[in-house]
Amino acid sequence: RRLVPRILVVEDESHLAEGLQFNLEAEGHVVEIAADGARAAARLAANDPPIDLVILDLMLPEMNGFEVARRARAAGNYVPILILSAKDEAADVVRGLEEGGDDYLTKPFRLDELLARIKGLLRRRRWDGVPREEETQRSVQIGGATVHFDRFEIESRAGVVRLTTREAALLRALVERSGQAVTRGELLEDVWGLRADTNTRVVDSFIVRLRRYLEEDPARPKHIVSVRGHGYRFCP
Known part of the structure; x- marks a missing residue:
């Protein structure tokens, strides 16, 4: 380089x-x-x-x-x-x-x-959209859907949804911390490269989208759940 x-x-x-x-x-x-x-x-x-x-x-x-x-x-x-x-x-x-x-x-x-x-x-070592074999899974099962990180796709009975770079990165950040509560600040730093105290609702906006893609009832999520006063947790 x-x-x-x-x-x-x-x-x-x-x-x-x-x-x-x-x-x-x-x-x-x-x-x-x-x-x-x-x-x-x-x-x-x-x-x-x-x-x-x-x-x-x-x-x-x-x-x-x-x-x-x-x-x-x-x-x-x-x-x-x-x-x-x-x-x-x-x-x-x-x-x-x-x-x-x-x-x-x-x-x-x-x-x-x-x-x-x-x-x-x-x-900063940017997330480049190409999962490295030794670091992460290429795909993960979430409910009735399969997420293909290498193809930026969510596959389910309803069809295939194409993910943007940031949607895929956000989902991956949550999946890699499965069961843990992750703060908005941590997600801003890890996914967008922004400071943790950046005043933006971008994390919440993207969470809404991921729930639409993955949850049977986005209003009552089972996989991407809110942790009051903290952030979000991924539950397989």
Whole structure:
């Protein structure tokens, strides 16, 4: 692996993109700029040379940042994505994380905070969507459904449900701690790479989805149960 990280800045405001490039190059990174979503998607699809981290604005010409992230993940590219946007509504944070974003900063942001987030994302061993044989099961039985972590699928009598990267990661995090109460903070750190004290309901939103996929009666869950004042517990 190359020693110098290559960062793709996807930003249509040229003064901000150039400012980021200047500061990141001063930190020793190689920086490329894509001024619109279509160029960013094409660059990530080619991935030659490989990109180590993406700084992604949401509001872009040609193709928005949500779609750029979604396409990268759908193609099996799990490069860390740091979303930058003036949008700070909770729905945008949740959607950005859902589509594959690993972290989220709203404009205006402090340079030192941005650099700290980048350092953390580059250092952290990201969950890459490909289970390692020695670490986890490829599939697990939950009630009448079979979860295939290697295929991002839940198979049941009702059919097959395709999981997003984060849905699969959240379920895996719970399954690997079967019978244990897991806090929201632990899940934010393990699944999304966010600080445990991040103010977001994204964990709860994703739990609702997993229950819809797996529970016979999502309102009375048997497998993904709430632990009052703590978080959630997986019961096989």
